[in-house]
Amino acid sequence: MTATAQNVLSDTGATARSSHPGKPRETLTGWGFIAPFGILFILFMLVPIFWGIYLSFTNQSLTGAGGDFIGVANYAEALGDPDMWRSMLNTVWFTILSTVPLVVIALALALLVNTGLPGQWLWRLSFFMPYLLASTVVSLIWVWLYNPQLGLFNAILGWFGVDPVTWLQDPDLAMLSVVVTTVWWTIGFNFLLYLAALQNIPDTQYEAASLDGAGPWRTLFSITIPQLGPTTAMVIVLQLLASLKVFDQIYQMTGGGPAGTTRSAIQYIFESGFTGFRFGYSSAISYIFFILIIIVSVIQFRITARRSA
Amino acid sequence: MTRSRPGGPALSRRRMLAGTAALLGGAFAAPALTGCTAAGAASGITNLSYWHLLSGGDGITMATLVAEVEKELGDLAVDQTVLAWGAPYYTKLAMAAAGGRAPDIAIMHASRVTGWAPGGLLDPWDLDLLAEFDITEDTFKPRIWEKGFTDGKLYSVALDSHPFIMFFNTEVADDAGVLASDGKLIETSTPDEFLDMALEMQKVTGQHGLSWGYLNDGAQLWRLFYTFYKQHGADMVLETGKPAQFDEDAAIESLEYMTKLVDGTVAAKNSDINNGIAEFAGGKSGLLFSGVWELRTMQDAGIPFDATTIPTLFGTPAVYADSHAFVLPHQSNPDETKRRAAYEFMSTLLKDSIEWAGAGHIPAYLPVIEDPAYDDLIPQAHYANAADLINYDPPAWFTGSGSDFQNYFLDAIQGVMLGGTTPEAGFSSFIARINTLLSKPNPVTV
Structure with a gap:
């Protein structure tokens, strides 16, 4: 549409307006409609992205000092920085730990609700409601639940004579505890996507299956799950990207501790740039992280593309 | 002397409106902000x-x-x-x-x-x-x-100065026989004497003698550590370009003593400071290590209490403060x-x-x-003497209240308090982290 309008303009010059009434104006209107988004996109996405690439080659400080071009020194330092690798690995570990249950459990919940349990709205509401909470609220609630002295979980364990567990302070448990919180908090979204997809599977297929004598398990594996394929692919992509970006709940629940075992990549970027003042270095880490995300996405697309081909 | 100076009119409102406009209109309204600062009508x-x-x-x-x-x-x-x-x-x-x-x-x-x-x-x-x-x-x-x-x-x-001090419950202290006739705590000048006093108080409360908390709280952890560390007369010097200078024996001894305190009897094994404050305010312990800013909370709790600087247990009177x-x-x-x-x-x-x-x-x-x-x-007035004894964080671009420095300390030392790490290993991992920071150029000045 844009191309046509431009051709028209260049072909007929100034007469375009009269010979094709409305077309340039339409183009203008079109641009007008996307302008609010376009301007914000340029200001807050494109400019920062390219500015960030530039910063990553400088020793720019948050205080305004520095700003000298230092080549790839930041990247070299980052690649040799154990804290950076650790935060990347933590992020990947969190992503693996959280994505699997967030897909599998969401599917299980959706299937259960879709079997026609009475009080569907109640199930839907209770599985989805946590998703509506702000991360701060979720973190506060769960920090109390996990509290070693007064928390609910340790109180329950106490009834069975189990010693208090330091859920968020034990290096072996902290990440798992955060994952449990995250699953509880965000499962509602995947659950809803699955539920909608389930309700879109035509009844005729189930009728045909039952006429052929397929039992419930056979139906599940031969009809329901294959029919959910595209949804599963989408849920996994969205979930991977969401999990890789984890920051809020970790920052609020453990602050990245204990001993850095839950510090995520985004948190390390934040810390090196905003509290550590090193904007240049922080930009370099964020581009390394960006590359990591691209790699994950490409692998993901390859797999789904092959499956659907 | 400055009464008749010309000032702007009620700028705050205008400024706020301009600010709102800036928010709504993105960066385009920004020039409007600068317009305000120069305004100067004669309302004084x-x-x-x-x-x-x-x-x-x-x-x-x-x-x-x-x-x-x-x-x-x-x-x-x-x-x-x-x-x-x-x-x-x-x-x-x-x-x-x-x-x-x-x-x-x-x-x-x-x-x-x-x-x-x-x-x-x-x-x-x-x-x-x-x-x-x-x-x-x-x-x-x-x-x-x-x-x-x-x-x-x-x-x-x-x-101000706001030191890290010790609150004590006068009633508990009295019942435990550790209150001197002048209404102050009996003097304790060695680590063991202090433990004994806390244990006497524990017998009275039946819960803990001392309340303190450190979980996920680098500030609390650092404040107590630095109090004991400085009581050894030790110094910590952090200079960019050089490894940290510190007194390792003093640090290890301080950490060991802190782990002795959180043994589950003297003080709770794993508590955050809010638990500690709640415990002391509920009369379930005789002592509380915390900052002077908890004073109001304790007054509101209505318990009989007094406050003092943390006793000198390692020879040199020293108080952590900011x-x-x-x-x-x-x-x-x-x-x-x-x-x-x-x-x-x-x-x-x-x-x-x-x-x-x-x-x-x-x-x-x-x-x-x-x-x-x-x-x-x-x-x-009972802890005003702290102002003569205060020690600020060792100066460096990354230290101070609410800085990452305290988080690094938490990262390294929380495991020591919980018992999984030895004080030596915990402290050396802290120093390694600090040395990494010191080896890089100071990003404040570059």
């Missing part, structure tokens, strides 16, 4: 923007003080901006100052000023102008006054009228700071604590 009111990180009880006290100062001066309108303690406050203040459009006056922790001053984020105070407003070297304790200097220039003027201090965040084009107003505002507030003592803090301005009225404040 000067508007001062003032940022601080005092919330809760401290925030209320500060608001009262500001209102009093406004009333006293008559021609000053102060816009307070209160931001959350710690990283959120400091990142915003740093960015405002880096952009040269910072508030007219702000509060920082004195321990953070060392990191900021060399980077040009702060403008120095003019000693002559301060003297004009009765603020001079001899109106402060030496340790507090000197803390404001970097490279020979004064960058911060302290409002100060809330006034700074002039860097402005590219400071308005002379406002600068002067900032001096006057601070001076008046310091002179009224007896009220600030109500929140537990020790006012830094000497005429206030030398006033007999201060001696009537109990228990504040």
